[in-house]
Amino acid sequence: MENQCLEQPILHDLLKTCHRQFGFHVSESKPIRQGWLNLKWKVTTDTGIYLIKQYNKERFKLYNREELDNAFHQQNRLHNRGLPCPMLLSYEGEYLFHSDQDELFTIMEYCDGVTMPPGKVTSSQIFHLGKMTGYMHQILNEGTLAKRHRPAFIIPTPKERSRHWRDVWKQTHNTSLSTIIETQIIVTEMVNFEEFNRNTGWAHRDLWVDNILFKEGQVSAILDFDRLKFDYPHLDVARAVISASLADEALDISLASAFLEGYGEYYPVEKGFLTDSLKLLWYMECTWWINANMNKHTGPPVRFAEEMVWLANHYVDLESILEGL
Helix, strand or coil, X not given: CHHHHHHHHHHHHHHHHHHHHHCCCEEEEEECCCCCCCEEEEEEECCCEEEEEEECHHXXXXXXXXXXXXXXXXXXXXXXXXXXXXXXXXXXXXXXXXXXXXXEEEEEECCCCECXXXXXXXXXXXXXXXXXXXXXXXXXXXXXXXXXXXXXXXXXXXXXXXXXXXXXHHHHCCCCCHHHHHHHHHHHHHCCHHHCCCCCEEECCCCCHHHEXXXXXXXXXXXXXXXXXXXXCHHHHHHHHHHHHEECCEECHHHHHHHHHXXXXXXXXXXXXXXXHHHHHHHHHHHHHCCXXXXXXXXXXXXXXXXXXXXXXXXXXXXXXXXXX
16 A cells, blocks of 8 residues: 555656657556566557556666667567567657656556466467577577677576585575475586577566566567667567466476477577577576575565576486477
8 A cells, every 4th residue: 555655656656658759648547567676557548548667776787778779679670570569759869858856767568468477378278389489580680780799698607606606505504495406506506508508699687477568378578678779689488488388386387388389480500509508598697596595585586596496406307307309
């Protein structure tokens, strides 16, 4: 109740700017309780239905403004090329607006659809997600965007990563987390540093079930392009597959296969592609979600930690689990 009282003045402030810049007359507003720290509302106006996204000031410090502006431009370019994603409204060439009270926010078209829990997507839904992911990668990497000298994720050496895990192990020794940390150490020491697929390109970088809306048998919208950068596109594949296919500590191979079939309509998928992609995903994200304080996780980090634990536990037999993919 207290949070709702705090949100109302913020929304009123944002709507004043919307009215001044776009002439909106709002008939209804409804908060969307999704995401981390940033506030969102569905607003019904005399010109259409929109989603307003306010950027939390503390979280905004994590963004690079130039990279964020590029992500906004690319989102609209993808929308204009037919990718199911919301169109952002612009004013005087800007997509990120300042309110009178110095709140930062964006306005985009509202997209119908529902998010699906992990493991609950249908084969047709995940096939279409794979197809749209491939189409997105094709557009992003057709040459309009210049390649960067290095990807966003700089792969640490196993020696560097082992040192990190040993520090975490000291903090968790003789606790319920010690076995999980010991597994990270063991698997890291098995890693062949040269085995990672290093094909770089522009990618979404946050392609998990909460950022995907489905309607009937298809993707109705891919959301939240804020983290779009030059990196490893196959990490999008790994993130989408494990997010949608892992449930009850088991990976649904039929769903993983359907995603790859759809993705393969735009990009050739060689045998072992998904195995390599999931291994690199674990290597990148494990230190984000597995740590000395993971017992205090709430919300999405709980799910992400479960995924990383599963990948570490199955790192050695991942190839046999995904045999034929």
